[in-house]
Amino acid sequence: MLLPRRSPSLRARLALLATGTAAILLIPLAIVVHVLVRDMVADRIWDRSxxxxxxxxxxxxxxxxxxxxxxxxxxxxxIEVAGPDGRVVAESPAAEGVPRLSPLRPASDREVTQTTACSLSGRDCLYVTVLRVSPGPGSELVYAGRAAPAILDTSVTLPALLLAALLLTALAGWTAYNVTGRALRPVEAIRSELAEITERNPGGRVPEPPGDDEFSRLAQAANDALSRLDTSIQRQRQFAADASHELLTPIAGIRAQLESARLHPEDTCEALCAALRDTERLEAIVADLLLLARIPTAPATAREEVDLSQLVVSEIARRPEQLPTHLHNTPGVTVRGVRRHLARVVTNLLDNAERHALTVVCVRVTRTEDTAVLCVRNDGRPISEADRERIFERFYRTDAARSRDRGGTGLGLAIAREVVEAHGGSIGVEDVTDGEPGVRFVITLPLAPDAADDPAERPADDPAGDPADDRAADDSAAGNAAPCGDTQS
Known part of the structure; x- marks a missing residue:
C-alpha cells in the first residue's frame, strides 16, 4: 500500500520557487552575457584595426x-604592409618576429576584408583587418590586427559565468529560505498557540505581532474569533446548566405528583392537575428553547413588510383582560421581518409587563427618520443598574420564586433580544424621569425601505412624546385609567 507523500512546507516551497526562478533567469543570462561580451570585444578590435x-x-x-x-x-x-607580389615591405616592431599575419588577399572588388587566424590547436588567434591601399590588382595591402584578448582566447569564460550563476542561484534559495522562515515565525507562533487551545482551555489567545501587516491582522482576527468562540462556549455551558435545571424541575414535579397519586389514590385528581401544570411549563420551556435555536437560522425569504402598529394592536386585542393597557400608536410604522417572531417579541414584552406591573401597562409605537420605536412600560418595581443587562440572559430572574409561580419560563426577554438583534435592532431598559415608578423597555428596529423613504406624519417630539400628550392619548384610549407618564430620559 502506497502511503501519501508529505508535501513540503511553505517555507521549503518558497525557497524552491526562488531557486528555480533564479536558475531560469541567471543561467540564460550568463550565456547571453558571454555572447554579448565576446561580440562587443570583437567588434571593438575590428573597429580599431x-x-x-x-x-x-x-x-x-x-x-x-x-x-x-x-x-x-x-x-x-x-601591422604589415605587403607589396603586390606578397612580400612584406614594412612592419611594426611587434610583427617582426611573427610570420605573415595572414595570407588572405581581398578580392579585387573589395577594399576591406576582416579575418581571424588561429593556430592548429585553436588557440593563439589573431584578429586581422586587410585593407587595399588603391584599386586594382597591383595595389599594396595593409594588414593590421592584434592577438585575441584573454576573454576571447580562453574556454573557461562561459563555465565561469555559469558557475557564478549557479552560486547566485544557491544564494537566492538560501536567502529565500531564511527570509521566509523569519517572516513565517509569527505564523508558527500562532499555530503552536492554537494547537494548545482545547475545549478544556478555550480562553487562550495567540500572540499578536507588532505592526499592521497581514500577520498582525491575522492574529487579531484569530483572537477575535477565539473570543467569540470562548463566549459562545461559556454561554453554551451556562445554558446547558440552566436548561438542565429548568427542565429537571418540572420533570421532578411530575414524577412526585404521579408517585403521590399512586400512594394516595384519593388525591389522584389533585395530583394529575398539578402534573398537568408542570407538563405545561415543561412544554413551554421546550418550545422556547426550540424557538431560540431557530431564530438565527430563519431564511431571508421568510421576511416581509410588517405594520408594527397594526401588529401591536392585534396582539393587545387578543390578550385576556388582566390589567389596563394604555396604547399610544402611530399608524403606518412598517418594518421588514418575520411576522411571527416580531409578534412573539410583543407578546413577551406584554407578558413581562403584566407580570411585574401593579396597576397599568403602557405601550407606545412611534417612528423617527429611519427607525421604528416600540416602548412597553409597567408601573412595577424599577430594575437596578446591575440587572438591566442580565435580565436578557436565558433563565435569569431577579425574583426566581415569584417568576416561576406566575408562569415565566425565564426565556421571554432572551427571545426578544435574539429576535430584535436578528432584525438589526436593539432592545434595552431605560430610566423613567417623570417622577412615577416604573420600568420601560425600548425596542428600535430599522424601518422598511419603502417606509423610510415615505415621509409619513409622525410626532415632532422625541419617540416617547410629552407627558401631557401621553395623558391625553392614554385617557382617550383607556377611559379613566391612570396615565403612563411615558417620558424618555
Whole structure:
C-alpha cells in the first residue's frame, strides 16, 4: 500500500520557487552575457584595426611610411604592409618576429576584408583587418590586427559565468529560505498557540505581532474569533446548566405528583392537575428553547413588510383582560421581518409587563427618520443598574420564586433580544424621569425601505412624546385609567 507523500512546507516551497526562478533567469543570462561580451570585444578590435589600417594606407599614399611602422597606442600592435607580389615591405616592431599575419588577399572588388587566424590547436588567434591601399590588382595591402584578448582566447569564460550563476542561484534559495522562515515565525507562533487551545482551555489567545501587516491582522482576527468562540462556549455551558435545571424541575414535579397519586389514590385528581401544570411549563420551556435555536437560522425569504402598529394592536386585542393597557400608536410604522417572531417579541414584552406591573401597562409605537420605536412600560418595581443587562440572559430572574409561580419560563426577554438583534435592532431598559415608578423597555428596529423613504406624519417630539400628550392619548384610549407618564430620559 502506497502511503501519501508529505508535501513540503511553505517555507521549503518558497525557497524552491526562488531557486528555480533564479536558475531560469541567471543561467540564460550568463550565456547571453558571454555572447554579448565576446561580440562587443570583437567588434571593438575590428573597429580599431580598421582605423589603424586606414591610417597606414593614408601614409603610404602620401609617401611617408616609416619602417618600422609605429603603432597608434590603441592595442593594434601587429601591422604589415605587403607589396603586390606578397612580400612584406614594412612592419611594426611587434610583427617582426611573427610570420605573415595572414595570407588572405581581398578580392579585387573589395577594399576591406576582416579575418581571424588561429593556430592548429585553436588557440593563439589573431584578429586581422586587410585593407587595399588603391584599386586594382597591383595595389599594396595593409594588414593590421592584434592577438585575441584573454576573454576571447580562453574556454573557461562561459563555465565561469555559469558557475557564478549557479552560486547566485544557491544564494537566492538560501536567502529565500531564511527570509521566509523569519517572516513565517509569527505564523508558527500562532499555530503552536492554537494547537494548545482545547475545549478544556478555550480562553487562550495567540500572540499578536507588532505592526499592521497581514500577520498582525491575522492574529487579531484569530483572537477575535477565539473570543467569540470562548463566549459562545461559556454561554453554551451556562445554558446547558440552566436548561438542565429548568427542565429537571418540572420533570421532578411530575414524577412526585404521579408517585403521590399512586400512594394516595384519593388525591389522584389533585395530583394529575398539578402534573398537568408542570407538563405545561415543561412544554413551554421546550418550545422556547426550540424557538431560540431557530431564530438565527430563519431564511431571508421568510421576511416581509410588517405594520408594527397594526401588529401591536392585534396582539393587545387578543390578550385576556388582566390589567389596563394604555396604547399610544402611530399608524403606518412598517418594518421588514418575520411576522411571527416580531409578534412573539410583543407578546413577551406584554407578558413581562403584566407580570411585574401593579396597576397599568403602557405601550407606545412611534417612528423617527429611519427607525421604528416600540416602548412597553409597567408601573412595577424599577430594575437596578446591575440587572438591566442580565435580565436578557436565558433563565435569569431577579425574583426566581415569584417568576416561576406566575408562569415565566425565564426565556421571554432572551427571545426578544435574539429576535430584535436578528432584525438589526436593539432592545434595552431605560430610566423613567417623570417622577412615577416604573420600568420601560425600548425596542428600535430599522424601518422598511419603502417606509423610510415615505415621509409619513409622525410626532415632532422625541419617540416617547410629552407627558401631557401621553395623558391625553392614554385617557382617550383607556377611559379613566391612570396615565403612563411615558417620558424618555
Amino acid at each position: 580598421l582605423d589603424t589600417a586606414t591610417s597606414v594606407a593614408a601614409q603610404i599614399r602620401d609617401g611617408h611610411l616609416p619602417n618600422p611602422i609605429p603603432t597608434a597606442g590603441n592595442d593594434i600592435d601587429l
